[in-house]
Amino acid sequence: MWRSRRYRWDLRWSPYAFVAPFFLFFAAFGLFPLLYTGWAALHQVELTDPDSMTWVGLRNFTRLWDDEFFWNALRNTVTIGLLSTVPQLAIALGLAHLLNYRLRGSAFFRVAVLTPYATSVAAATLVFVLLFGRDYGMVNWALSAVGFGAVDWQNGTFASQLAVSTIVIWRWTGYNALIYLAAMQAVPGELYESAALDGASRFQQFLHVTVPSLRPTIFFTCVVSTIGATQLFGEPLLFNGGAGATGGSDHQFQTLGLYLYEQGWVNLHLGRASAIAWAMFLILLLIAGAARLLRGRKEDSR
Amino acid sequence: MRSLRAGRLTYVVLALFTAGSLFPLVWTAIAASRSNTRLAQTPPPFWFGGNLGRNLQVAWTDAHMGTALLNTVIVAGTVAAGTVFFSTLAGFAFAKLRFRGSRPLLALVIGTMLIPPQLSVVPLYMLIAKLSWTDRLQAVILPTLVGAFGVFFMRQYLVHALPMELVEAARTDGASSLRVLWHVVFPAARPAMAVLGMLTFVMAWNDFFWPIVALTQNGSPTVQVALTGLGRGYIPDQSVIMAGALLGTLPLLLVFLVFGRQIVGGIMQGAVKG
Numbered sequence: 001m002w003r004s005r006r007y008r009w010d011l012r013w014s015p016y017a018f019v020a021p022f023f024l025f026f027a028a029f030g031l032f033p034l035l036y037t038g039w040a041a042l043h044q045v046e047l048t049d050p051d052s053m054t055w056v057g058l059r060n061f062t063r064l065w066d067d068e069f070f071w072n073a074l075r076n077t078v079t080i081g082l083l084s085t086v087p088q089l090a091i092a093l094g095l096a097h098l099l100n101y102r103l104r105g106s107a108f109f110r111v112a113v114l115t116p117y118a119t120s121v122a123a124a125t126l127v128f129v130l131l132f133g134r135d136y137g138m139v140n141w142a143l144s145a146v147g148f149g150a151v152d153w154q155n156g157t158f159a160s161q162l163a164v165s166t167i168v169i170w171r172w173t174g175y176n177a178l179i180y181l182a183a184m185q186a187v188p189g190e191l192y193e194s195a196a197l198d199g200a201s202r203f204q205q206f207l208h209v210t211v212p213s214l215r216p217t218i219f220f221t222c223v224v225s226t227i228g229a230t231q232l233f234g235e236p237l238l239f240n241g242g243a244g245a246t247g248g249s250d251h252q253f254q255t256l257g258l259y260l261y262e263q264g265w266v267n268l269h270l271g272r273a274s275a276i277a278w279a280m281f282l283i284l285l286l287i288a289g290a291a292r293l294l295r296g297r298k299e300d301s302r
Numbered sequence: 303m304r305s306l307r308a309g310r311l312t313y314v315v316l317a318l319f320t321a322g323s324l325f326p327l328v329w330t331a332i333a334a335s336r337s338n339t340r341l342a343q344t345p346p347p348f349w350f351g352g353n354l355g356r357n358l359q360v361a362w363t364d365a366h367m368g369t370a371l372l373n374t375v376i377v378a379g380t381v382a383a384g385t386v387f388f389s390t391l392a393g394f395a396f397a398k399l400r401f402r403g404s405r406p407l408l409a410l411v412i413g414t415m416l417i418p419p420q421l422s423v424v425p426l427y428m429l430i431a432k433l434s435w436t437d438r439l440q441a442v443i444l445p446t447l448v449g450a451f452g453v454f455f456m457r458q459y460l461v462h463a464l465p466m467e468l469v470e471a472a473r474t475d476g477a478s479s480l481r482v483l484w485h486v487v488f489p490a491a492r493p494a495m496a497v498l499g500m501l502t503f504v505m506a507w508n509d510f511f512w513p514i515v516a517l518t519q520n521g522s523p524t525v526q527v528a529l530t531g532l533g534r535g536y537i538p539d540q541s542v543i544m545a546g547a548l549l550g551t552l553p554l555l556l557v558f559l560v561f562g563r564q565i566v567g568g569i570m571q572g573a574v575k576g
Contacts, residue, residue: 007476007478010478010479011479012401014395014399014479014480015395015399015400015401015404016395016401017479018391018392018394018395018399018479018483019391019392019395019396019407019453021388021391021392021448022388022389022392022411022448022450022453023407025388025444025445025447025448026414026448026450029422029426029444029445030414030417030422032425032429033421033422033423033424033425033426033429034417034421034422034425036424036425036428037421037422037424037425040424040425040428045424045428047427050427050428050431050432051432095319098308098312098315098316098319099316101307101308101312102307102308103308103312103313103316104308107562107563107566109316109319109320110562110563110566111558111562111563111565111566112319112320112323112324113319113320113323114323114558114562114565114566114569115323115324115327115555115558116323116326116327117504118504118508118551118554118555118557118558119326119327119508119551119554120507120508120510120525120526120529120550120551120554121508121510121526122510122525122526122529122530122547122550123330123529123547123548123550123551124326126529126543126544126546126547127326127327127329127330127333127544127547128326130333130341130540130544131326131329135342135344136341136342136343136344136346137346138329138345138346141344141345141346170322170323170326174323175569178566178569178570179569179570181570182569182570182571185570227416227418230418231418231419231420231511233510233511234510234511237514237530238530241538257420257511260420260423261515264423264424264427265515270424270427270428273423273424274424274425276420277418277420277421277423277424278421280418280420280421281418281420281421284416284418288416
């Protein structure tokens with residue numbers, strides 16, 4: 001009797017016990033901070049004394065609206081985001097196509113292109129700072145060897161943003177290629193057979209069979225990469241060569257994530273940092289809404 | 303049918319990609335084996351020099367790399383173990399157990415993946431400051447100990463990999479949920495647990511944003527935080543910085559060398575089902 005009662009009790013409540021840790025941790029370190037950020041954004045809070053908060057209403061937000069550095073960071077985030085995401089996903093798609101052939105040593109190639117994923121932002125950025133050095137860097141050496149002039153990769157606005165994007169592209173292309181490869185292997189072979197019967201070349205098959213079949217996966221990687229791009233932080237912080245969180249002498253590669261860090265942990269204004277965090281979140285929601293709209297329209301037209 | 307044999311050109315292009323992927327890593331080692339003076343000359347060095355030992359030693363002492371590495375092993379190890387354990391519990395419940403509210407709860411788990419970490423960083427910092435956890439390892443361990451990705455990953459795996467008959471047979475024998483977990487679920491989930499463990503270890507090892515907020519170079523830094531402290535001198539020694547970068551990357555490269563195929567398989571598996 002006791003046994004069967006315990007058994008029923010176990011059946012009923014164990015599932016909750018199994019999922020409880022996730023929700024407990026999420027409540028403490030995810031949900032509570034999330035809501036509290038909104039609250040802190042309405043206050044003046046200094047890092048030196050986080051316990052004393054002064055209510056300022058929407059002032060942190062109105063200030064942000066008039067803050068040229070905020071708009072600068074937003075602009076930089078968008079350009080660096082585009083410069084890193086678009087080539088990265090395009091290259092990954094092509095790379096996946098190659099990896100999808102019957103290859104000798106395919107395991108080697110897959111592991112090799114994924115290796116940058118194992119490298120940390122910090123280690124990768126420090127290497128690229130050297131490679132992109134103005135006077136002795138290898139990139140400029142190679143450029144001058146083929147007859148181009150040296151580029152100031154840290155101070156030129158476009159050049160520095162391109163250099164920061166290169167680090168992102170290097171680290172994530174292989175990872176995305178593997179995701180595309182997995183999706184490619186799920187494409188039914190008959191599609192290719194009938195395309196071949198219709199006389200489609202390999203490139204046409206890629207364009208008219210592979211890419212359409214991969215549309216959901218491509219959409220998924222676009223979303224993930226966009227979220228990643230809005231949070232870009234380590235690369236622009238360390239590409240500055242130890243000169244702080246300004247994102248270059250003229251803020252030319254300061255991203256929103258870096259600006260948040262500068263406001264909160266260099267200038268010690270936690271309230272303003274919270275306001276930036278909420279602004280970033282709203283921007284993400286806007287992008288998500290736009291993507292949804294775009295996707296909905298596409299599905300209608302089919 | 304899709305197994306078209308690759309032509310010569312494919313190999314050439316793939317070799318170029320491989321070179322591009324590996325070159326910065328190889329060059330890190332080359333730069334770490336040179337001197338700062340040599341790195342400030344053109345053309346840059348293309349082959350190893352004789353300074354590796356000296357540079358590693360300076361990086362080791364200047365940035366307290368030994369402590370930093372140990373800290374990182376502790377952090378990444380604990381986070382990986384915790385994530386695997388808790389994710390398997392929750393993944394099993396979501397995959398195979400029926401309970402009220404399981405669908406909305408699972409939706410909530412997936413929804414949490416969309417919250418950017420920046421959104422919580424200020425209060426999280428205030429929280430650990432209040433608990434006097436700044437510069438302590440629990441500050442970076444606890445907030446990442448469980449994650450939505452892990453729960454989702456384990457659920458997707460167990461839905462297919464764990465036959466319901468196995469669970470029911472154990473139940474008929476009168477096994478409690480804990481026994482089922484131990485004798486049925488964990489053995490069935492082992493391959494996915496290994497992959498999730500490695501992926502989480504890599505992510506925790508490389509984590510940067512939160513550790514640099516919560517830890518300083520003077521407290522108990524992780525490798526990533528310690529790296530930012532190298533080269534803060536008047537004339538930063540680039541070869542020492544590269545030696546530090548090498549020290550921070552080498553352990554993961556070894557993991558990749560041994561488990562690379564499994565990690566590749568794990569990422570591809572997660573991609574198809576996710």
